[in-house]
Amino acid sequence: MTDRGGMPAGRPRRPLFQKYFAALFVAVVVPLLANGASEAWFGYGDQRIMLGQRLHAEADSAAGKIQAFLDDIADQLRWTVQLPWRDGSDEQHRFDVLRLMRQLPAVVEVMLIDGDGHERLHIARADPDVVNSGIDRSSEPAVGGARSRSIWYGPVTLYRGSEPHMSVAVAGPRSTNGVTVAVINLKLIWDVISAIHVGRSGDAFVLDASGRLVAHPDISLVLRGDDDPAAARLKDLQQMTMASGGETIVGRDAEDRSVIAAAAPIAGPEWLAFVEQPSSEAFAPLQAAIWRTALLLLVGLLFAAGLGYLLARRMTGPIKLLGTGAEQIGAGHFDHRIDIATGDELEGLAKQFNMMAVDLALSQERSERIARLKRFLAPQVAELVEGSDQEVLLDSHRAEVVAIFCDLRGFTSFSHAARPEEMMGLVQEYYEALGAIITRYEATLTCFMGDGLMLLLNAPVPCPEPALRAAQMAIEMQASIQVVISGWRERGHAIGFGMGLAKGTAIVGRIGYEGRSDYTAIGNVVNLASRICGAAEDGQILVDEVIAAEIGDALVLVPLGALMLRGFAEAVPIFSIGQASAGAVPLAAAG
Amino acid sequence: MVAALASLPAHRIFAQAGKIHRVGLAHIGAPGTSVLSPSMVSGFTKRGYVEGQNIEFERRAAEGKSDRLPGLIEDLVAKHVDVIITSSYPAALAAKEHASNTPVVVVFSGDPVATGLAASLAHPGGNITGVSEIAAELSAKRLAVLKEAVPRVKAVAVLWNADDFGMTLRYQAAEVEAKRTGMLIVPLGVHAPDDFDTAFAEMTKKPPDAILMVTDVLTTLNRKRVIDFAAEHQLPTIYEYANLVHDGGLLSYGPDQNAILDRAAGLADRILKGTKPADLPLELPSRFQLAVNLKTAKALGLSIPDSILVRADDVIE
Numbered sequence: 077m078t079d080r081g082g083m084p085a086g087r088p089r090r091p092l093f094q095k096y097f098a099a100l101f102v103a104v105v106v107p108l109l110a111n112g113a114s115e116a117w118f119g120y121g122d123q124r125i126m127l128g129q130r131l132h133a134e135a136d137s138a139a140g141k142i143q144a145f146l147d148d149i150a151d152q153l154r155w156t157v158q159l160p161w162r163d164g165s166d167e168q169h170r171f172d173v174l175r176l177m178r179q180l181p182a183v184v185e186v187m188l189i190d191g192d193g194h195e196r197l198h199i200a201r202a203d204p205d206v207v208n209s210g211i212d213r214s215s216e217p218a219v220g221g222a223r224s225r226s227i228w229y230g231p232v233t234l235y236r237g238s239e240p241h242m243s244v245a246v247a248g249p250r251s252t253n254g255v256t257v258a259v260i261n262l263k264l265i266w267d268v269i270s271a272i273h274v275g276r277s278g279d280a281f282v283l284d285a286s287g288r289l290v291a292h293p294d295i296s297l298v299l300r301g302d303d304d305p306a307a308a309r310l311k312d313l314q315q316m317t318m319a320s321g322g323e324t325i326v327g328r329d330a331e332d333r334s335v336i337a338a339a340a341p342i343a344g345p346e347w348l349a350f351v352e353q354p355s356s357e358a359f360a361p362l363q364a365a366i367w368r369t370a371l372l373l374l375v376g377l378l379f380a381a382g383l384g385y386l387l388a389r390r391m392t393g394p395i396k397l398l399g400t401g402a403e404q405i406g407a408g409h410f411d412h413r414i415d416i417a418t419g420d421e422l423e424g425l426a427k428q429f430n431m432m433a434v435d436l437a438l439s440q441e442r443s444e445r446i447a448r449l450k451r452f453l454a455p456q457v458a459e460l461v462e463g464s465d466q467e468v469l470l471d472s473h474r475a476e477v478v479a480i481f482c483d484l485r486g487f488t489s490f491s492h493a494a495r496p497e498e499m500m501g502l503v504q505e506y507y508e509a510l511g512a513i514i515t516r517y518e519a520t521l522t523c524f525m526g527d528g529l530m531l532l533l534n535a536p537v538p539c540p541e542p543a544l545r546a547a548q549m550a551i552e553m554q555a556s557i558q559v560v561i562s563g564w565r566e567r568g569h570a571i572g573f574g575m576g577l578a579k580g581t582a583i584v585g586r587i588g589y590e591g592r593s594d595y596t597a598i599g600n601v602v603n604l605a606s607r608i609c610g611a612a613e614d615g616q617i618l619v620d621e622v623i624a625a626e627i628g629d630a631l632v633l634v635p636l637g638a639l640m641l642r643g644f645a646e647a648v649p650i651f652s653i654g655q656a657s658a659g660a661v662p663l664a665a666a667g
Numbered sequence: 668m669v670a671a672l673a674s675l676p677a678h679r680i681f682a683q684a685g686k687i688h689r690v691g692l693a694h695i696g697a698p699g700t701s702v703l704s705p706s707m708v709s710g711f712t713k714r715g716y717v718e719g720q721n722i723e724f725e726r727r728a729a730e731g732k733s734d735r736l737p738g739l740i741e742d743l744v745a746k747h748v749d750v751i752i753t754s755s756y757p758a759a760l761a762a763k764e765h766a767s768n769t770p771v772v773v774v775f776s777g778d779p780v781a782t783g784l785a786a787s788l789a790h791p792g793g794n795i796t797g798v799s800e801i802a803a804e805l806s807a808k809r810l811a812v813l814k815e816a817v818p819r820v821k822a823v824a825v826l827w828n829a830d831d832f833g834m835t836l837r838y839q840a841a842e843v844e845a846k847r848t849g850m851l852i853v854p855l856g857v858h859a860p861d862d863f864d865t866a867f868a869e870m871t872k873k874p875p876d877a878i879l880m881v882t883d884v885l886t887t888l889n890r891k892r893v894i895d896f897a898a899e900h901q902l903p904t905i906y907e908y909a910n911l912v913h914d915g916g917l918l919s920y921g922p923d924q925n926a927i928l929d930r931a932a933g934l935a936d937r938i939l940k941g942t943k944p945a946d947l948p949l950e951l952p953s954r955f956q957l958a959v960n961l962k963t964a965k966a967l968g969l970s971i972p973d974s975i976l977v978r979a980d981d982v983i984e
Contacts, residue, residue, distance in 0.1 A: 167974075174978045181954055201955050202804045204811030204844060236780075238788035238948050263953055296937065299948035301789035 092395060096388035104380035108373060116369045123362045128324045131274070131338035131351055131358075138272050138280040139340035139349035142291070145268050146344060149183065149260060150227055150246060152176050156256045157248030161190040166197070166207070173199050173256075182264035184241070189213050191252035200259075218245035218257045229345040232262065232284045238299045239263050240290055242345065263298065265291040278335070278353030285346045287311035297330050306330040313337050314348060326355060394422040401429050410437035452595040454518040457537055469536035470595060472585030477535045478546040478577060478623065479602045480519070481609035482510075482553065483528030484561075485572030494569070502564060502571075503527065509556045517549040522596045528609075532597055535584040543579050543619075543626035547653055550575050550617045551631075558615060572614020578605035579622040607641040608650060617653040624651040688716070688939045691725045691743035691751040691769075693758045695736060696884030698728040701754040701775060706925050710932025729758070731860075731884055733830070736761035744769050750938045752931055753797075755884055756833035759784055763795060770944040773797035774931045775883075777833025779949055788949045796934055796947040798927045805907070805921060806837045806881070807844030812920050812957065813877055813905045814850065816975045820876040820903065822851040826866060826893065827881035829856030837881045863889050867896050874900060882907040882921075890914060901967055909958035909981050917963045918975075922952030956980045 156172045159165060173186045177199065188197040193214020198206040213219055221228030222245035230243035240262040247255045265282065269291040272280040282291040289307045292298050297306055309328050316325040317339045329335045329352050336359075337352040394416045401414035410433045416426035442462060449458035484490075484506065491499050510529070514521060518539065520532040533549075534542035557573040564571050582599030604620055612618045624633050631653055638647035690711070692702045701707075703726050708718060716722040725746055727739040740761045743751050752772045753759045759776040763784055771794055773779055778799050785791035788799060814820055823845065827838045838854065845852040853875050855866040870878075878897055880886050886893070890906075894915040897904045906912065907921035934947055958981035964971050976982065 170974065171977060174974060178978050202801050202808055204807050236788050239951055261953060296947045299789060299950060300946070
């Protein structure tokens with residue numbers, strides 16, 4: 077391919093394919109990425125909210141279960157304060173307590189206090205019953221608390237530094253009914269707490285207001301008492317929950333797992349029920365969603381790459397076809413056609429290329445024809461003939477023409493003596509001198525014959541006053557050649573130049589065969605001109621009487637009388653143009 | 668609690684499938700009793716273990732001969748058991764002294780804190796954990812239950828294995844309570860099976876109003892003789908565990924034996940799954956059982972008051 081504008085056409089610096097590919101890829105990927113990212117972001121938010129709601133619901137449910145456990149105990153305790161203390165009611169009260177303890181394994185100790193605040197009965201699972209000890213307990217917080225609020229929850233204490241116990245006190249509807257104080261072994265909440273499962277491996281636990289572990293599925297953890305590092309982590313979770321204002325929090329649980337946790341309050345003892353789920357498990361759907369988005373993005377990227385590639389190819393393919401087409405046409409293959417059927421501007425462009433190829437072919441054909449015409453027509457005449465659809469002028473027909481013959485005298489002897497290059501130099505000089513004049517007078521050159529030539533005027537293109545025009549041309553030619561041959565004569569060559577002109581009717585037209593055709597004239601006038609030329613001396617221009625008559629007074633004509641010319645039955649009147657030549661030889665001698 | 672344990676997720680139970688765990692069971696008493704009984708195995712079965720498949724038990728019974736215990740413990744250690752479960756204070760003591768680094772779960776050995784086997788309930792220390800008994804206090808409660816069931820009782824003969832420190836503590840607790848309530852204790856400490864004849868002779872010579880038998884391997888092995896003697900001499904009896912009431916005793920009050928074995932299996936399970944014994948506090952029994960045999964009461968011509976029946980968990984009619 078040729079180098080155009082300094083850029084190699086084969087390897088553009090920034091190929092269209094790359095540009096289209098990049099643009100299409102970006103056009104698909106950017107919205108995809110934006111969509112994927114926003115989906116992941118909002119999806120995360122939604123999932124996080126749902127997770128929080130779910131955990132809070134679980135926490136509420138867990139708190140409700142613990143509450144139910146405590147409420148059940150409180151309800152049963154209230155039965156023991158339904159009756160007032162009267163004489164003989166001791167036994168009844170005692171039976172109430174015994175029944176209650178049989179019902180509730182978590183109650184390890186029950187104390188009945190009468191309306192005056194004195195202890196009437198104390199029953200414990202591990203100790204002998206104490207009846208009517210009469211100890212004044214009216215100032216104890218349990219009694220005061222129960223009387224003012226109907227139910228009172230004591231602080232969680234560790235029995236023997238291990239088992240969490242708590243006192244619960246209830247007061248009767250009337251003050252004479254007294255107060256019942258029960259000690260609850262909170263270890264038995266295990267039944268409730270261990271039955272709570274959150275998700276696959278999440279669970280629940282309970283802390284009191286001070287952060288002490290009250291209940292946990294791992295009973296050993298509860299029994300380990302205070303200052304346990306695992307329990308301390310749970311206390312941290314409580315503080316984080318307080319700090320977050322009740323939102324879900326992410327922290328580390330007793331097993332040192334990363335967990336997400338939510339808490340719900342347990343009214344009464346003012347505990348907090350926590351539910352926790354390992355972060356890995358709780359966030360698994362979230363992570364799955366993110367993975368899904370990432371996978372979709374990847375598929376989208378591949379799709380975009382594929383789409384970009386295909387579209388870019390579709391766009392650059394025709395352009396490449398145009399490129400090779402232009403190359404072919406440039407190389408002269410005008411029959412090359414670019415075949416693009418995309419239905420768009422590129423197809424139009426291809427059609428224009430094809431039309432251009434047709435035009436180029438026509439144009440070349442024409443210039444070739446002109447070149448051929450120029451073989452015998454003056455360039456301007458050739459253009460005229462070719463361009464004006466007047467080729468019919470070249471068809472054979474009868475026409476009134478002026479035939480002009482000229483040749484060198486003494487050329488034959490010169491050609492024998494001279495060296496070939498010297499001779500060719502002379503001939504070249506001779507024709508160059510004549511050619512310029514012939515072209516200027518728009519004469520038709522029919523043929524070269526060694527040192528002579530035959531010209532026509534008024535054919536194929538007519539011209540005004542052909543006789544005069546021919547005579548004037550002849551004068552210029554004679555003058556020009558005389559200058560040339562004077563140089564030759566100085567070099568010792570005896571060379572002369574003569575011309576003969578005749579006007580008459582002749583058949584003119586192209587003769588020859590395909591690719592090699594000449595324009596010529598056939599008729600008496602041609603023979604006549606040839607014979608007149610043969611009769612001309614060096615420096616002479618002889619014309620027949622037709623020309624002489626047409627020239628009239630325009631030029632000086634010297635009648636030389638009638639001459640017998642070969643091939644002519646009668647003598648032909650001949651005239652010489654210019655002043656009568658002194659050296660005019662008799663016509664017979666010329667013959 | 669038992670039902671809740673059974674509902675533990677299966678993946679936790681089979682977390683260590685593929686490995687065969689080896690559990691040593693050491694008891695001062697006879698084969699087939701206490702930790703050597705099927706109740707112990709069922710505690711493991713419930714937690715996903717199948718004997719011969721993922722767990723093997725090495726059972727060692729000292730047949731009442733406490734001097735054999737150190738050898739038995741050393742034998743279990745030599746067999747590379749993963750955990751040793753002991754029953755009785757002598758077995759627990761032998762394990763503490765001879766089990767070196769092997770974790771030990773103790774049951775039915777009194778109060779390990781009181782006997783010095785462990786530092787505290789929350790942090791037992793060393794390789795020991797297990798289920799403690801609040802048995803010493805319970806001796807007083809038993810006397811009170813006996814007195815309530817049979818109000819005429821004043822003099823109570825206490826039979827206990829005087830060689831077992833844990834049991835002696837229980838006797839002492841009964842003595843303190845008797846003094847407080849104005850009852851009279853007839854101490855009948857035994858050391859060997861032959862001592863029971865001496866005790867029976869004592870009671871025949873000077874009959875008490877009732878018998879309180881402190882339960883350990885020695886007394887359990889001779890329970891039939893005690894029950895028969897009581898029936899023959901029309902003496903009300905109170906024991907620690909319900910199985911003796913089923914055998915013909917009048918009353919029993921004490922922690923639920925099967926629940927204790929279940930907790931022992933639970934602690935051993937935690938150890939098999941990698942928890943250090945030091946992280947497993949000693950547990951206290953949380954369920955207590957009062958058992959009454961009304962047939963025996965009828966034979967003794969006794970009418971058991973409602974205050975006993977209302978709290979009885981186990982009534983044999």
